[in-house]
Amino acid sequence: MSDILVRAMINGELAVCACNLSEMVEEARVTHDTLPVGTIILGRTIAAGTMMASMLKSKNDKLTLMLNGGGPAGSIIAVGDAQLHMKAYIANPKVNTPPNDKGGFNIADAVGKDGFVTVVKDLGLKEPYIGKTPIVSGEIGEDVANYLLTSEQQPSIVYVNTWLETDMSVVNAGGIILRPMPGCSEETLEAIEQRVPEISNFAMYMFADTTENVLKKIFDGLALDILDTQKPLLQCDCSKERLEQVVVSLGRKEIQDMIDKDDGAEIVCRFCNKKYWFDAQKLADLLKQATKE
Numbered sequence: 001m002s003d004i005l006v007r008a009m010i011n012g013e014l015a016v017c018a019c020n021l022s023e024m025v026e027e028a029r030v031t032h033d034t035l036p037v038g039t040i041i042l043g044r045t046i047a048a049g050t051m052m053a054s055m056l057k058s059k060n061d062k063l064t065l066m067l068n069g070g071g072p073a074g075s076i077i078a079v080g081d082a083q084l085h086m087k088a089y090i091a092n093p094k095v096n097t098p099p100n101d102k103g104g105f106n107i108a109d110a111v112g113k114d115g116f117v118t119v120v121k122d123l124g125l126k127e128p129y130i131g132k133t134p135i136v137s138g139e140i141g142e143d144v145a146n147y148l149l150t151s152e153q154q155p156s157i158v159y160v161n162t163w164l165e166t167d168m169s170v171v172n173a174g175g176i177i178l179r180p181m182p183g184c185s186e187e188t189l190e191a192i193e194q195r196v197p198e199i200s201n202f203a204m205y206m207f208a209d210t211t212e213n214v215l216k217k218i219f220d221g222l223a224l225d226i227l228d229t230q231k232p233l234l235q236c237d238c239s240k241e242r243l244e245q246v247v248v249s250l251g252r253k254e255i256q257d258m259i260d261k262d263d264g265a266e267i268v269c270r271f272c273n274k275k276y277w278f279d280a281q282k283l284a285d286l287l288k289q290a291t292k293e
Contacts, residue, residue, distance in 0.1 A: 005054055005084060006211050007227045010219055013184040014192065017051045018176040018202070020211045024086065024234045025162055025173035031273055034093040036168050037110050041073050043162030044140040046088045047175035049078025050232050056082035064120040067143065069135040071112025072097065084232035087271040108138035117147045141175070154179055161203040176202050191222055236272035243267045243276050247283070248290045255287045
């Protein structure tokens, strides 16, 4: 089944966003050559970032979700726009931690709990909106839920996960976010609370059915209204022109060193691993630009 994001309402008073991003996360795994722990961390972050990006209002708005809990995974970043063109990065794709108490992949220790969730929203204003909250568990879903509650005053249920095949490729990845609207009734909230165990099995249900049918199964008996669907894509927007500005930002000394020591420089995009070569003449041109600035 191809990747999809579904938006819906329950009883007209609770917003639902759910996604299956198995293809995207597998592509990210291959691109970054992650070990299993890194794959799961990256998959959960992509799912959370994609659903948060779907909440943007204008098609040109952009969102960056970054987690850095001080663990061996380092920084994990997902960037996207309202059209769900996403890119993602994990600082240490080879992160590997001992199993947790249940014998599963130890995501919490890999991410760490001594750090922050940071969300940057570029809404076309003079300055971007930046929100930051402490990491509470390192499991990513709980950390994003805490961010939404603390920074945006939006109580939410956030579930994200990534399941791996025996060969450690991605077989299933995605998630769900539920957000009560202002004035949401106690009856609806209670009905959702009763379904928390099933919501936690969202990824399991996706093994055998479509995202829309999974939502219908979980919320059977409630008024579920599917609003729309969208196709997310893993699509880096890097270019040689963009990376030229990165080189300029390094400053005169760094650029001169690249000319003198290596007669050029290879710059690698950290989101897609595409390589760009700048020869000595091009670096000399960029050095002049850096001098002017």
